[in-house]
């Protein structure tokens with residue numbers, strides 16, 4: 001069995017284990033539109049690991065795996081769009097403009113963190129709600145993703161926080177909008193974890209399943 005096949009089998013197991021999540025009973029349209037925004041790109045590398053692996057590449061790699069798994073495991077249950085499919089720099093305005101044009105139900109910006117304190121670790125989720133509904137939806141989406149990353153993958157949970165990021169502010173006030181900091185590239189173990197292909201598949205699957213759970217599909 002090839003490594004890719006082994007990964008797919010492993011992921012299938014994870015899917016079945018976690019389909020026991022209770023549905024939240026939300027009544028949403030079929031094939032909801034989800035925009036995934038791989039942070040940074042092009043000349044903006046974002047954070048880097050000690051051995052030079054860039055946040056922009058990790059973010060794109062995980063986002064691309066979400067698209068792949070949505071196709072292979074869930075028959076494109078979600079209508080997924082990325083703000084960038086290659087290593088290019090897209091303006092923050094264009095990223096949110098895409099979500100607006102598509103009338104996206106969900107907008108998720110993917111990032112990795114770094115800190116001067118090299119022991120800092122874990123996921124952080126940021127929201128910047130412009131309405132009560134958006135606050136509830138975004139916090140619930142963020143909480144669901146973060147719980148999955150912690151409970152299933154064992155990543156330290158630093159909570160859902162308020163963050164004044166343009167890529168959050170620029171969205172409409174109706175969709176669930178979150179910015180994920182998946183872990184710290186400045187922390188050795190997390191940097192190794194986040195740059196591994198297998199871990200990226202696992203993270204992608206948890207994000208995808210969390211979106212599906214959030215939507216009650």
Ligand SMILES: [Zn+2]
Pocket residue numbers: 039040046047055110111112
């Ligand atoms: Zn970033």
